[in-house]
Amino acid sequence: MTEWDSEDVLVTGGASFIGSHLVEDLVDHGANVRVADDFSSGEMENLTAVRDEIEILDGNLKHWGFADEATEGIDTVFHLAADHGGRGYISQYPANCATNMTLDNIVYEAAAKNGVDRISFASSACTYPTDIQKEKRRLREDMVSFDERGGAYADEVYGWAKLMGERSLQAYQEQYDIDASIVRIFTAYGPRENETHAIVAFMAKAYAKQDPFQIWGDGEQTRNFTYVKDITRAIRFAAENVTDGTPVNAGISRYVTMNKAVEYIFDYLDWEPDEINYMTDKPEGVRHRAADTTRAEELLGWEPQYTVEEGIRKTLDWYLDARDREYVQKNLETLLHER
Numbered sequence: 001m002t003e004w005d006s007e008d009v010l011v012t013g014g015a016s017f018i019g020s021h022l023v024e025d026l027v028d029h030g031a032n033v034r035v036a037d038d039f040s041s042g043e044m045e046n047l048t049a050v051r052d053e054i055e056i057l058d059g060n061l062k063h064w065g066f067a068d069e070a071t072e073g074i075d076t077v078f079h080l081a082a083d084h085g086g087r088g089y090i091s092q093y094p095a096n097c098a099t100n101m102t103l104d105n106i107v108y109e110a111a112a113k114n115g116v117d118r119i120s121f122a123s124s125a126c127t128y129p130t131d132i133q134k135e136k137r138r139l140r141e142d143m144v145s146f147d148e149r150g151g152a153y154a155d156e157v158y159g160w161a162k163l164m165g166e167r168s169l170q171a172y173q174e175q176y177d178i179d180a181s182i183v184r185i186f187t188a189y190g191p192r193e194n195e196t197h198a199i200v201a202f203m204a205k206a207y208a209k210q211d212p213f214q215i216w217g218d219g220e221q222t223r224n225f226t227y228v229k230d231i232t233r234a235i236r237f238a239a240e241n242v243t244d245g246t247p248v249n250a251g252i253s254r255y256v257t258m259n260k261a262v263e264y265i266f267d268y269l270d271w272e273p274d275e276i277n278y279m280t281d282k283p284e285g286v287r288h289r290a291a292d293t294t295r296a297e298e299l300l301g302w303e304p305q306y307t308v309e310e311g312i313r314k315t316l317d318w319y320l321d322a323r324d325r326e327y328v329q330k331n332l333e334t335l336l337h338e339r
Contacts, residue, residue, distance in 0.1 A: 002140035004236075007213030010074045012061055012107060014054075015042030017193040018122065018185070022078060022232040027053050029236075036061060037081065038068035046192050062103050076239060077111050079104065079165075080122040084158060086196035088337060090126075091283040104165040108172045118179040120239040121169050123247065125186040125289060126159030127152075133286035136222070136255055140292040141184070141247045141252035155286065161174035170245040181242035183235050186251025186291045190228030190311060191318035195335040199225060199261060199312065203319045204336065206265050208329040210272035217284030219259035219276070224252040224290040227311035230304040237300040238337070251291030252304045264312045 009026055013019040014035030019042065026033050027050045034055040035047065047054065059066035061081050081103060083096045085304075090097055104121075111119055113265060128139045130153060145151030146167055166182050173180035189199035201236040205213055242248065257326035266272040296302045328335065 003030070007031045008034070008073055008075045009078065010034045010036060010070055010076070011078045011080060012036050012070070013042060015039060015044060015056075016044050016192070017046070018188055018228055019080045020046035020192055021190070021228045022080065022235055023047065023054060025232050025236060034070065034074065036066070037058050038277075040083075041085075041194070050103055061107055062099065064106055064110065067106045068113065071107070071110045071114045072118055073240060074111070074116050076118040076120070077107065077116050077237060078120045078239065079107050082122075083105070086198065086201070087283050087285045089196050090156050090158040097156070097158040097161055099250055100158070100161040101164050105168050108168060112172055112176045112178060116178060118182045118239060118243075119169060119172070120183065120235055121165055122235060123166050123182050123184045123250075124159065124162040125184055125251065125291070126155040127163040127166065127184060128155065128159075129153035130155050130286050131288055136288045136290070138290050138292040139249065141249060145245070166245070166247060172301060173245045179243040180245035181238040182245055182247040183224075183238045183250050184247055185231055186249065187223040187225050187289065188228050188231045189225055190315050191322075193228070193251060193315070193320055196337065198223065198258065199315065199320065201336055202262050202265050203316055203322075204328050204332060206262075206271060207319065207325055208270055208321065208332050209271065209273070210332065212275040212277040213273035214261065214263070214277050215256065215258055216279050216282035218278050219262070220257050221284050221286075222257050222288045222290065223257035224254055225256050225261060225308050225311065226251045226304060227306035227314070230306055233305075234300065234302050235298060237302045241300050246295075246299070248296050248299060249291040249293055250296065250302070251293065252308070253290050253293055254308065255288060255290045256308055260306070261312070264281070264309055265316065267307065268313055268316050
């Protein structure tokens with residue numbers, strides 16, 4: 001088990017929702033943390049708690065010079081930077097998502113040139129074949145294969161880009177002997193997430209008292225909503241325990257319908273709409289998604305610590321404190337569609 005005390009660590013995308021939580025975790029464990037972010041979706045405010053304890057570089061990691069600067073003198077790279085958003089975003093902006101393939105390889109190449117010891121890549125459940133998610137079938141890491149014909153069938157361009165990010169990192173591990181770990185993140189949510197993702201979108205709509213309340217699809221599609229602190233712990237554990245680029249799931253094994261998630265939010269806010277409008281013409285993604293966490297338990301000693309109910313309460317507490325109701329009401333459509 002690696003001690004992070006005095007380890008020089010780079011978190012790309014460190015001002016983002018997940019990245020900022022990881023930065024806090026690493027600082028708590030004694031690491032010297034550098035953040036590289038272009039602040040296209042990340043916010044400086046997300047780093048307020050640790051601002052005086054970290055180094056922050058503002059720039060675009062698709063530019064070789066900046067990637068070189070960011071990785072110089074670094075022991076471990078946590079690579080979270082990506083062009084991404086919720087289901088609506090990845091459906092509408094496939095070319096933006098495709099640029100992640102360039103971003104990933106520039107970061108890996110710069111890291112290799114600068115003698116980085118270890119790279120941990122934040123991948124996604126979108127790497128899994130979409131056709132096996134029509135029924136409730138927990139996703140195992142070996143359901144994606146680069147060795148079998150037809151072994152990959154990712155979810156939209158974003159999923160393919162993440163899958164190529166995995167394969168590229170494995171190639172760098174093979175050629176440069178860099179320790180590599182990959183974490184497939186499943187439906188993360190929590191404080192600092194924006195309103196383009198389902199849980200916080202539901203919170204925004206309920207906070208604004210949207211009525212009829214809009215749910216994309218019929219509300220019976222499921223996700224394994226996983227609290228952000230469980231995700232960041234899995235990323236850290238993977239870097240500590242995996243060196244050969246073996247992918248590991250970070251998600252809960254429970255199927256939670258959109259309707260159930262909304263019910264938890266209504267209950268906590270003590271409010272519900274008179275009518276729900278199920279928008280079946282909107283993108284809703286795969287039908288069912290939950291993680292098989294056997295490999296994470298075996299390789300990392302990891303399992304989720306937060307229930308969905310507890311995580312939603314914590315996230316709602318943050319949202320109500322962070323957002324003004326009148327502002328959300330006036331800007332709801334913009335918040336829901338711009339990352």
